[in-house]
Amino acid sequence: MRSDRLFAPEADGADLLIRGAHVLDPRTGIDEPLDVLVRAGEIAELGPAHSLAAPEPLDVVDGSGRHLFPAFVDPHVHLRTPGQEHKETLETGTAAAAAGGYCAVVAMPNTDPVVDSVAVLGSLIELARRQARVPVGFLAAITRGLAGQELTEMAQLRDLGAIGFTDDGRPVVSAGVLRRALQYQRLCGGVVALHEEDPTLSQDGVMHEGAVSARLGVAGIPSLSESTMVARDGALALHEGARVHFQHLSCIESVRALTSLREQGAAVSGEATPHHLTLTDECVRTLDSRFKCNPPLRTDADRRAVLEALRSGVIECVATDHAPHAEHEKEVPFEQAPMGTTGLETAFAALYTDLVATGDLELSTLVERMSAGARLYGLAEPRIAVGEQANVCLVDLEAGFEVGAEGYVSRSANCAFHGRALRGRVLLTVAAGSVAFRRPMLVGVGTDGRLETAGRR
Amino acid sequence: MSALMPRHLVSIDDLDRDGIERVLDRAETFAEVSGREIKKVPALRGRTVVNLFYESSTRTLSSFELAAKRLSADVVSVRSAGSSVDKGESLKDTVRTLSAYDPAAIVIRSPHAGAAQLVARWTDAAVVNAGDGKHEHPTQALLDVFTLRRRFGSLDDLRIWIVGDVAHSRVARSDILAFARMGAAVTVCGPPTLIPRGIETLGCESSATLDGIEEADVVYVLRMQQERMTQAFVPSLREYADVYQIGPTRLSSGQVVMHPGPVNRGVELASATIDSDRALISEQVKAGVWVRMAVLYEMLVGSPVLAAVA
Numbered sequence: 227m228r229s230d231r232l233f234a235p236e237a238d239g240a241d242l243l244i245r246g247a248h249v250l251d252p253r254t255g256i257d258e259p260l261d262v263l264v265r266a267g268e269i270a271e272l273g274p275a276h277s278l279a280a281p282e283p284l285d286v287v288d289g290s291g292r293h294l295f296p297a298f299v300d301p302h303v304h305l306r307t308p309g310q311e312h313k314e315t316l317e318t319g320t321a322a323a324a325a326g327g328y329c330a331v332v333a334m335p336n337t338d339p340v341v342d343s344v345a346v347l348g349s350l351i352e353l354a355r356r357q358a359r360v361p362v363g364f365l366a367a368i369t370r371g372l373a374g375q376e377l378t379e380m381a382q383l384r385d386l387g388a389i390g391f392t393d394d395g396r397p398v399v400s401a402g403v404l405r406r407a408l409q410y411q412r413l414c415g416g417v418v419a420l421h422e423e424d425p426t427l428s429q430d431g432v433m434h435e436g437a438v439s440a441r442l443g444v445a446g447i448p449s450l451s452e453s454t455m456v457a458r459d460g461a462l463a464l465h466e467g468a469r470v471h472f473q474h475l476s477c478i479e480s481v482r483a484l485t486s487l488r489e490q491g492a493a494v495s496g497e498a499t500p501h502h503l504t505l506t507d508e509c510v511r512t513l514d515s516r517f518k519c520n521p522p523l524r525t526d527a528d529r530r531a532v533l534e535a536l537r538s539g540v541i542e543c544v545a546t547d548h549a550p551h552a553e554h555e556k557e558v559p560f561e562q563a564p565m566g567t568t569g570l571e572t573a574f575a576a577l578y579t580d581l582v583a584t585g586d587l588e589l590s591t592l593v594e595r596m597s598a599g600a601r602l603y604g605l606a607e608p609r610i611a612v613g614e615q616a617n618v619c620l621v622d623l624e625a626g627f628e629v630g631a632e633g634y635v636s637r638s639a640n641c642a643f644h645g646r647a648l649r650g651r652v653l654l655t656v657a658a659g660s661v662a663f664r665r666p667m668l669v670g671v672g673t674d675g676r677l678e679t680a681g682r683r
Numbered sequence: 684m685s686a687l688m689p690r691h692l693v694s695i696d697d698l699d700r701d702g703i704e705r706v707l708d709r710a711e712t713f714a715e716v717s718g719r720e721i722k723k724v725p726a727l728r729g730r731t732v733v734n735l736f737y738e739s740s741t742r743t744l745s746s747f748e749l750a751a752k753r754l755s756a757d758v759v760s761v762r763s764a765g766s767s768v769d770k771g772e773s774l775k776d777t778v779r780t781l782s783a784y785d786p787a788a789i790v791i792r793s794p795h796a797g798a799a800q801l802v803a804r805w806t807d808a809a810v811v812n813a814g815d816g817k818h819e820h821p822t823q824a825l826l827d828v829f830t831l832r833r834r835f836g837s838l839d840d841l842r843i844w845i846v847g848d849v850a851h852s853r854v855a856r857s858d859i860l861a862f863a864r865m866g867a868a869v870t871v872c873g874p875p876t877l878i879p880r881g882i883e884t885l886g887c888e889s890s891a892t893l894d895g896i897e898e899a900d901v902v903y904v905l906r907m908q909q910e911r912m913t914q915a916f917v918p919s920l921r922e923y924a925d926v927y928q929i930g931p932t933r934l935s936s937g938q939v940v941m942h943p944g945p946v947n948r949g950v951e952l953a954s955a956t957i958d959s960d961r962a963l964i965s966e967q968v969k970a971g972v973w974v975r976m977a978v979l980y981e982m983l984v985g986s987p988v989l990a991a992v993a
Contacts, residue, residue: 437881443817443856444796446879513797513818557775559795561816 229605231389232330232361232658233354239267239659240285240616246275247289247620251296251610252594262294264616267659272612285661287654289620296608297329297617297655300570301419301497301599302394302473302545305331305362307353308346309338314550314637316350319570320359322548322636324663326570327619327652329360329608330600331548335367336395342367342378347386360657363389363605365419368407374399377407381414389603390417394473395520397423397455404459408468417603419471420459422480423521427451432561434507434522442513444561447522453479460487460494471602472496474547476521478531485540495602497545498532500573501642504580505529509642515556515563516642519549536595537587543598546573550638567642572629574621576643578650616656625651688981691810693799695821695857700864707829709977709985710970716753717973726984727756730787734760735777735802736813737793742944742968743813743823747790750975756787774798775805782806787983791815809982817853823943824857826974828865830966831901834939839866844896845887846927847905847951848877848916854943855905859885872896873905873927876916893926893933903941904929907951924950931955939963 242264249260249272259275271278280286305319314322316333323331333350335341341350347366354362366388370376372395380391391407398404398420411418428451433439435446456472460483463470472484475496487494501519506526509517517523535541549566556563574596581587600607608617630644655663688705689697698706716724732751736744744760751758761781772780774793781789782805791802792813799812814820831838843862849855849871859882862869869887871878878889896902907923917923929940930953940952940962948954956962 435880437884440879440881441856441885442796443819443851443853443879513800554773554775557801558773559793559801559816560797561795 229363231387232363232605233351233387234358234361234658235355237658237660240264240656240661241266242285242287242616242656242661243278243280244287244289244294244618244620244654245278247292247294249294249610250590250593252590253296253607253609254611256610257590262610262618264656264659267616269610269612269614269616272610287620291622291624292653293621293623294610295327295593295619295621296597296610297619297657298327298574298596299600299605299608300328300331300546300548300573301543301603303331303333303548303570304336304550304566305333306550307337307350312552312637315357316353316362317357317359318635318637319548319550320357320362321663322568322570322634324359324655324657325635325652326572327574327621327655328570329617329619329655329657329662330363330605331360331570332363332365332389332599332603334392334394335365336372336393340367340372341365342370342372344379344382344386347383347388351387360655360662363603365390365392365394367391368393368398368418369403372396374403377403377410380407380410380416384414384416388416389605390419390471392419392421392473394419394421397421397425399425401458401462405462405466408462408466408470411468417469417471419473420455421473422452422455422459424451424455427454431522432518433510434524436507436525438507438510442511449477449479449524449528452477452521453483456480456483460484460492463487463494464490464492467493469493474499474502474521474545475532475535475541476502477524477528481531481535481540484535488540496535496541497543497599498536498541499545499547500569500576501567503529503533503536503544504576505642513560515558515560516567516640516644518560518563518565519547519567519642520565533581533586537591542595542602544573544577544595545599546570548636550636551640552638553640556640566640568634568636568638568640571635572641572643572648574652575627575648575650576646578623579648583649616659618656619652620654622651622653623649625649627651688985691799691803692821692978692982693803693810693812694819695824695860695864697821703825703828703861703865706825706974706977706981707832709981710829710973713753713973713976713980723753723755725755726980727751727754727787730756730983731784732756732758732788732790732979733781733784733786733808734758734790734813735781735792736760737763737798738814740792740814742971743792746968746971747813747975749972750979753972754976754979756979759784774801778802778805782808788979811978811982814853817851817856819857820853821857822975822978823854824861825978826967826970827858827903827941828861829970829974830941830963833966834963835900837866838862841867841901842870842899843867843901843903844870844872844899845903845905846872846893846896846929848907848911849873849882849905850877850879851908851911852905856885858903859887863887870899874917874923877911896933897935899938901939901941902929902934904951906943906945907947920950927951928953929956931959934961941967944968
């Protein structure tokens with residue numbers, strides 16, 4: 227999945243033999259135990275389990291009893307750089323991505339300063355070329371300063387390498403301004419991604435408006451504040467023939483709006499987060515700020531509707547909306563806390579534990595949705611096939627762990643799944659042909675071609 | 684078997700019906716003490732109670748101060764204005780600092796929901812919620828139940844209407860839960876813009892008009908705040924008063940009127956109602972000290988404590 231819009235340091239490709247893992251790639255149709263030989267960062271050979279010899283010197287990883295997937299692609303992360311490096315840096319955020327099985331992430335532009343100029347985007351690209359542990363793509367802002375008034379220099383930003391545009395964190399309130407951006411897309415290309423929220427409906431809301439907010443006495447954000455904007459902006463996209471992506475859809479009304487837009491032929495797509503797919507506003511009853519996010523956790527009926535949309539493909543991909551915040555920022559009363567949860571390190575395990583292990587979602591569907599964001603943004607999808615760049619992750623589906631017990635790779639700990647017992651642990655991530663992450667328990671360096679592991683569970 | 688007391692009183696949900704009865708029974712004994720010339724008992728001598736108030740408050744703060752003093756506790760009251768809170772100190776650091784004085788209890792009033800729960804995480808002291816945002820005000824609910832129990836003997840099958848700005852009222856939420864727990868049938872009534880969706884899940888009915896209020900035994904009136912107009916919840920206080928004000932002609936015989944204070948005369952309540960013998964407002968204020976004495980006593984002296992049993 228090489229792309230000139232993903233940025234990472236130049237690296238020599240890895241030489242690696244992953245032996246005997248159950249390879250599951252829904253795109254190529256592979257679903258069986260295989261040996262996977264990586265040479266100079268490319269998948270050089272696929273063979274029956276334990277059939278491939280290990281030419282020396284070679285890094286051999288024991289995959290038996292484990293699964294090898296196309297590595298994941300996250301179309302929605304906040305790396306907080308520049309300006310909020312106390313929450314996350316480009317390096318820690320991409321390291322967290324690698325630890326979660328991701329081979330590429332797409333960073334949002336709501337930094338300080340905002341990614342709304344060639345200068346800021348250029349410096350970020352340079353930073354990614356030095357620090358990124360997995361390749362990073364960037365969305366630039368739709369409007370200067372995310373203020374919703376004037377368009378950024380979209381064509382120049384695209385030329386420099388922006389994958390697309392978003393004012394994420396905020397909606398483009400003015401339909402007129404968004405319409406201009408969609409018209410301009412014909413010149414510059416690039417997906418326009420939208421955080422949908424009508425601020426006149428969400429107002430000072432801090433959680434889903436419903437029975438739980440009524441009980442707690444905190445201001446609610448009605449589902450309508452999202453779904454009416456999905457419908458409005460979908461209509462604009464239809465009219466302008468534009469390509470629009472709806473970020474972090476959270477409610478049944480938005481799923482209906484998206485379904486209807488699809489039926490009318492709109493070029494629209496959608497994403498869902500692990501927390502909206504597994505948690506509900508019942509979590510907020512304790513007023514624990516880890517569960518404060520935007521859009522808010524909604525009801526179980528909403529959760530099930532979003533899940534069904536992901537299963538059927540109406541919503542095409544999983545996006546974490548990884549939103550790190552420092553401990554002191556989150557450790558305040560719920561209404562004062564910033565919105566967002568981290569997600570890169572827990573996305574697969576949370577979805578596997580709560581959806582696949584329970585029988586609500588097929589494993590192959592989940593694996594496909596975990597990297598489908600690449601296609602939506604015009605990036606090549608990771609594939610396990612000879613000649614492809616190696617982008618794979620090795621996962622032990624049986625391995626259980628307590629979230630956060632060993633700390634986090636991310637600089638921040640505000641994870642909605644903190645303390646949960648999850649299954650499905652990422653052991654190894656190969657991104658763009660290089661080993662980006664290897665869990666310490668899996669040593670496996672054997673010049674004799676034999677497995678060496680420590681502390682395997 | 685006597686009811687168990689919680690370690691902290693954050694929500695009225697921390698008390699079951701027996702727990703509420705236990706606090707009210709204790710409050711009756713303190714009501715008797717308050718009739719004496721010397722209104723003080725030595726129950727908390729040598730112990731410290733900290734009142735940490737992040738919102739201005741007259742009756743809640745003064746009644747907590749008086750309650751602790753009448754139990755012979757040493758009392759420190761910290762208000763946000765003029766304190767280190769003004770200098771940007773976080774709630775956590777303020778609580779840690781005050782906890783270094785080893786208080787037996789911290790009474791916390793905050794404009795933010797969930798503040799009392801957070802404080803409980805950061806201190807060894809017993810925490811009493813004196814109002815957190817629009818969430819809860821459990822001691823107000825206890826004194827309201829106390830006042831009604833004195834008047835009617837029991838809340839069983841009592842019909843109570845809570846009228847006004849339910850959306851922004853922590854009193855309403857704690858009262859709905861407490862009244863229902865004690866056997867009353869609760870109806871909330873107010874402008875549809877100020878009745879939260881889903882409020883019925885707390886165990887009450889809701890109504891947009893005063894139609895049917897004649898069936899109520901008790902009309903509990905909430906404070907209508909000026910700023911609700913600028914936020915377009917209601918068009919004007921005049922229209923609000925016209926539709927929802929509880930005046931003498933709205934009340935049928937035998938109905939009593941309550942209000943958590945402070946009252947906006949001529950808005951939610953007519954002057955004549957406030958000054959009539961149907962109003963239990965002064966009884967509520969008096970009960971405030973007795974009930975808060977009872978809460979502090981039962982949590983700090985009475986036993987067993989829930990956490991110790993669990």
